[in-house]
Amino acid sequence: GGEYAIGSPLFKKATVRMDNGRTLVVEAPRNSARNVYVQGVTVNGRAWNSTALPHDLLARGGTLRFDMGPRPSSWGTGPGAAPSSIARDDRVPAPPSDALARTGPLTDDTSATSAALTAEPLPVTGPTRAVRYTLTSAARAEAPSGWVLQGSADGAHWADLDRRAGESFAWDRQTRTFTIAAPGSYTAYRLVAEGTSRLAEVELLR
Structure with missing residues (x-):
């Protein structure tokens, strides 16, 4: 799947x-x-x-x-061309925006840098209702296979928003999009992964 x-x-x-x-x-x-x-x-x-x-x-x-x-093309713009997690009806989806501040190698908007994934809160800029998130692998062998995305309103109590297991990345620097199972408005988000792993980029899309 x-x-x-x-x-x-x-x-x-x-x-x-x-x-x-x-x-x-x-x-x-x-x-x-x-x-x-x-x-x-x-x-x-x-x-x-x-x-x-x-x-x-x-x-x-x-x-x-x-x-x-060298120029944008019409490839991938037809009906039904978007990933199913992004377009589920006839409305043209608004371009998602990344809610994370560009403060470190995991959120600097480039897959050329990478960092170990820790449970430190992600740098959101105020209350955010994220509906999807993307993870970009660094070396695919170092990418996490399971994780939980959590949200918090006070930085102390965390709710599980999306839990994944048995995931894999097909190649280095591959970006995968995930739909958040239980979205809500939170002032803090964090990604808690199984074991030690590295990623090149994390985006929180609202």
């Missing part, structure tokens, strides 16, 4: 050897400092128009190829 949101790749080719013994090759041969916009995606040679990939599809292995270019 689950799906992966497609972002702009940071490399020209990467090979992911999965736990089931299969191999997923991710290619973006025209990727460069200028060519940062996805023009099209193919999965094993077939055009893929959605901005999300089902986990079951990636688990089969094969080749995921990105065609990159």
Whole structure:
């Protein structure tokens, strides 16, 4: 189950050897400092128009190829192209905004930096009703497989908002979007992970 949101790749080719013994090759041969916009995606040679990939599809292995270019394209803008966690009806979704202040390597809006995940509160700027959050892996082997997102109104009492287990990241610096199971308005949020792990970026979307 689950799906992966497609972002702009940071490399020209990467090979992911999965736990089931299969191999997923991710290619973006025209990727460069200028060519940062996805023009099209193919999965094993077939055009893929959605901005999300089902986990079951990636688990089969094969080749995921990105065609990159210097200008935004119409790829991923059609009806039903958004990840199911983002668009569930006919209304055009408003662009989500990140509620976190850019104060450290986990919230600085770049996946080039990374840090160990601790239970320290995330830097929200006042009362926030977050509905989704994104986690970006650093090295996929160091990413957490389970965690709890918690919210607090007073910084002392914490409520579980979203609990995950058995999660995995398919490649380094992959961004995954999660819908918060029990959203509410809180002045503090924290992410409590199992064991020791590292991430490149955390976003709290309202």
